[in-house]
Amino acid sequence: MARKYFQGRVVSHDALCENVRHIVFEREDREPVEFKPGQFMMIHFVGREGVEINRSYSMADAHTSSPEFALCVKRVDPDGQGSQLIHGLKVGDSLKMSGPFGRFCLRDESPKDLVLVATGTGIAPFHCMLSELEAILSGGERRIWLLFGVRYDEELLYHDTWNALAARYDNFRYRPVVSRPREDGDYKGAVGYVSTFEPELRETIDPDDSVAYLCGVPEMVDDMRVRFKELGLGLRATRTEKYVSPPTKLPKKDT
Numbered sequence: 422m423a424r425k426y427f428q429g430r431v432v433s434h435d436a437l438c439e440n441v442r443h444i445v446f447e448r449e450d451r452e453p454v455e456f457k458p459g460q461f462m463m464i465h466f467v468g469r470e471g472v473e474i475n476r477s478y479s480m481a482d483a484h485t486s487s488p489e490f491a492l493c494v495k496r497v498d499p500d501g502q503g504s505q506l507i508h509g510l511k512v513g514d515s516l517k518m519s520g521p522f523g524r525f526c527l528r529d530e531s532p533k534d535l536v537l538v539a540t541g542t543g544i545a546p547f548h549c550m551l552s553e554l555e556a557i558l559s560g561g562e563r564r565i566w567l568l569f570g571v572r573y574d575e576e577l578l579y580h581d582t583w584n585a586l587a588a589r590y591d592n593f594r595y596r597p598v599v600s601r602p603r604e605d606g607d608y609k610g611a612v613g614y615v616s617t618f619e620p621e622l623r624e625t626i627d628p629d630d631s632v633a634y635l636c637g638v639p640e641m642v643d644d645m646r647v648r649f650k651e652l653g654l655g656l657r658a659t660r661t662e663k664y665v666s667p668p669t670k671l672p673k674k675d676t
């Protein structure tokens with residue numbers, strides 16, 4: 422089936438920290454975005470090799486029947502083509518896009534423990550799932566864990582939202598962790614990587630009644646997948662989304 426493109430126009434953008442922006446787009450054709458929380462959009466643009474390339478970005482927010490959706494994008498320095506293109510957009514600018522795509526979505530199942538693990542902007546799909554997460558939490562029977570790893574504490578994206586959720590629901594376990602706390606900063610939380618919380622999970626969850634979602638840098642996803650396997654979670658109970666760029670396909674040269 423032919424890919425359906427649309428123009429996504431910037432409605433607003435907010436800096437979440439020095440190099441991450443929460444950007445609201447709307448479809449220029451005003452068609453509602455048919456989506457499932459956890460899915461991603463693609464942007465299409467002509468890269469520095471002169472051919473059209475694409476980059477994927479998880480939706481960080483979207484609503485039924487609305488043409489608007491938000492992306493949460495980290496600017497990759499010094500030479501990140503897609504992320505720098507997005508960071509350079511002003512309100513009213515637009516981009517060629519397609520989507521949503523992907524299957525990193527909550528399924529119709531009810532494990533006792535849902536363990537969400539993110540690094541950096543890998544938090545975006547979980548932020549998009551907020552209503553679904555609240556619906557689970559308000560049932561009171563099930564627990565949700567959010568293990569969130571970043572380098573510096575200012576990169577704890579949507580931190581107030583997660584803290585507010587933890588304040589409302591005892592069954593929401595928010596576990597932020599920072600790998601490089603600043604010596605002159607006032608961060609007093611956990612230091613290290615998301616794997617820091619493995620012993621707590623080991624003691625608390627039943628691997629036969631748990632499902633894990635891992636999203637972010639490939640190194641974390643690979644590492645945590647092994648750890649969850651050792652913890653006893655089956656392969657199908659561990660779902661992953663790795664944040665990588667596809668290789669650029671250059672046209673074949675005539676010989």
Ligand SMILES: Cc1cc2nc3c(=O)[nH]c(=O)nc-3n(C[C@H](O)[C@H](O)[C@H](O)COP(=O)(O)OP(=O)(O)OC[C@H]3O[C@@H](n4cnc5c(N)ncnc54)[C@H](O)[C@@H]3O)c2cc1C
Pocket residue numbers: 461476477478479480492493494495496497498500501502503504505523542543545662663664665666667
């Ligand atoms: C399904 C999916 C969803 C994604 N969702 C998001 C999202 O919500 N938010 C988001 O910010 N990204 C997301 N990504 C990653 C995104 O698609 C790009 O890979 C990322 O923005 C880098 O693209 P770029 O064109 O800016 O840099 P590239 O041109 O791909 O890379 C330039 C250089 O930077 C290096 N590099 C690439 N990424 C990083 C990084 N994160 N940190 C340091 N160096 C890097 C590369 O190795 C290369 O040397 C997602 C990826 C996938 C597959």
